[in-house]
Amino acid sequence: MTHFFDPDGMADEHRENDHDFDEPALRRLLHDAVRDIEPQPQALNRLRQAIPARRARRRQAMVGAAAGVLLVGTAVPVLVHTATGGGLDTANTTNASASQTIGTGRGGQGGNELGGDSGAAAGTLGSDSGASGATGGGKPSASASDASPGTGAAPSGTLAAALPLCARAQLGNGSAQTAVPDSQGRVYGSFTVLNTSNISCTVAGGDQITVAGEGGTDASKIRVVDHTAGDPATGLPGSAALPLILAPGKGYKVEFAWIPAAGGGTTGCSSDTGGGTTSGGTGGSSGSGATTTAGGTGTTGGSTTGSSGSTSTSSTSQNTPTDAGSPSATPAGGDAISLSDIPQQGGPAVASTSIGGACAGTVYSSEPVAATP
Amino acid sequence: MIAPWPVAKLPAEARGADNAMATGTTVDHLTETYRAHYRSLLGLAALLLDDLASCEDVVQEAFIRVHSARGRVREPEKTLAYLRQTVVNLSRSALRRRILGLKLLSKPMPDMASAEEGAYEQLERDQLIRSMRGLQRRQREVLVLRYFADMTESQVAETLGISIGSVKAYGSRGIAALRVAMEAPA
Structure with a gap:
């Protein structure tokens, strides 16, 4: 093994130029090294399941994009954007075939599904034209060229993402912003995440907001749900047009709202409705009937005096002490929740913040929208 | 007391009826590609990556990416090139992420080591690999x-x-x- 590249004992000075001699040996060694690796037995089955699932996800993302394009074009109110389809159909069919050559399609609503797509993994063919790449809302455009040998007639009209989804490694520089609590203890805020890579990519939503309790707050009393029309988080934006395209350096924003549990005052746990008992002696009993431990009760009682406490953020701190009805507002004694944003692709949280004086309630989160710098 | 409590935010599932159709149309191509190239791509990933445990993840992800993009499936003769390209790219980002000390891939294959332990262990010992x-x-x-x-x-x-x-x-x-x-x- 030791003298593999020099079986004839050639002198050193000759070695530099005798690569022809070395190459077959290297080739054989490389193949030998991995010869025994076998796929896992269930590998093919996993692929059979994973591929249609991935397609469905892309398609879904593209329907969102189509809706968004239509929305921008016609300035239709946000809620109407389910009925897309027809208007785009003709253009899509033509564009989709044109783009098969190379994805240089101008941005906008045209297809360029292939070009953008090869950008995803190939990187050499990609066209990064910033297209939102909407193709028709799942309308088949049966063309003969779709059939490839051995695959049968592929249902076309497939909505492939024009740009790759942002990989976790492309996202960073996360920051969080929170506003001061209102008189009911509601706190609005947002996470902003930037595309730190030098290529464009898309975000299709699916960020996860995780919550952890701090101080005396028990995270199991905090729910995290998607914002929907009609819920108490009226300050959050409506449904967004996804996917968002993030040019390098651009970012998206996930807005959230902390709404204390109803009847629980500004923390969600007290029976007090924000008036701010100064003694804190009565605040101990929880109005919601939840059984709390002795320690928890104590801190809860304390925190009612502080009304909603203060909010602090990890980056842009707006640490204004708040005054939510109680003139003697003091920060709650360590009770808080910490919220973190984990991008769809998983991995570590990209930004986090904490909300003081939170005890029980709900965090509503909206779909990502483009961040305005 | 601090208990992270992840809540998945999955958008409403809207998987159309053509899902099943899509499966049917590509299984043949997939199986064919799998038989022809999966193993050699596993070798490719093993040689490119420091971290053998993620080889299978990388190759799986490459297959998923290439095969879920309809445009690529239309050109079977280019499938191998796309797959290799993707494996190279993923191996790089896997390396990069490893360097950063971050999580490698979001969904690791379960019990990677069990069946193939022997082969991968042997690979670990291979002098060429180490070099x-x-x-x-x-x-x-x-x-x-x-x-x-x-x-x-x-x-x-x-x-x-x-x-x-x-x-x-x-x-x-x-x-x-x-x-x-x-x-x-x-």
Whole structure:
């Protein structure tokens, strides 16, 4: 093994130029090294399941994009954007075939599904034209060229993402912003995440907001749900047009709202409705009937005096002490929740913040929208 | 007291009826590609990656990406090139993420080690593999693509996004470095 590249004992000075001699040996060694690796037995089955699932996800993302394009074009109110389809159909069919050559399609609503797509993994063919790449809302455009040998007639009209989804490694520089609590203890805020890579990519939503309790707050009393029309988080934006395209350096924003549990005052746990008992002696009993431990009760009682406490953020701190009805507002004694944003692709949280004086309630989160710098 | 409580935010599932159709149309191509290339791509990933446990993840992800993009499936003759390209890219980002100390891939294959432990362990001990790991990333990539994947210099150049001249330079420097490493006492 030791003298593999020099079986004839050639002198050193000759070695530099005798690569022809070395190459077959290297080739054989490389193949030998991995010869025994076998796929896992269930590998093919996993692929059979994973591929249609991935397609469905892309398609879904593209329907969102189509809706968004239509929305921008016609300035239709946000809620109407389910009925897309027809208007785009003709253009899509033509564009989709044109783009098969190379994805240089101008941005906008045209297809360029292939070009953008090869950008995803190939990187050499990609066209990064910033297209939102909407193709028709799942309308088949049966063309003969779709059939490839051995695959049968592929249902076309497939909505492939024009740009790759942002990989976790492309996202960073996360920051969080929170506003001061209102008189009911509601706190609005947002996470902003930037595309730190030098290529464009898309975000299709699916960020996860995780919550952890701090101080005396028990995270199991905090729910995290998607914002929907009609819920108490009226300050959050409506449904967004996804996917968002993030040019390098651009970012998206996930807005959230902390709404204390109803009847629980500004923390969600007290029976007090924000008036701010100064003694804190009565605040101990929880109005919601939840059984709390002795320690928890104590801190809860304390925190009612502080009304909603203060909010602090990890980056842009707006640490204004708040005054939510109680003139003697003091920060709650360590009770808080910490919220973190984990991008769809998983991995570590990209930004986090904490909300003081939170005890029980709900965090509503909206779909990502483009961040305005 | 601090209990992270992840709540998945999945958008409403809207999987259409053509889902089943899509499965049906591509299984043949998938199976074919799988049989023809999966194993060699696993080898490719094993040679490119420091971290053997993620080889299968990388190859799986490459298959999923390439096969879920309809445009690619239309050109079966290019499938292997796409797959290789994706494996190279993913191996790089996996390496990069490993360097950053971050999580490798979001969904690791379960019990990777069980069945293939022997083969991967053997790989760990392989002197060539250990020597390859000592090379610069580019050198290693060029050697693996050139001599394991049997690509031409221009294919390697295209895959790595570098010039043919660079391919030659990395290749010869890589071989020289490898020779030194292999001759060093193990």
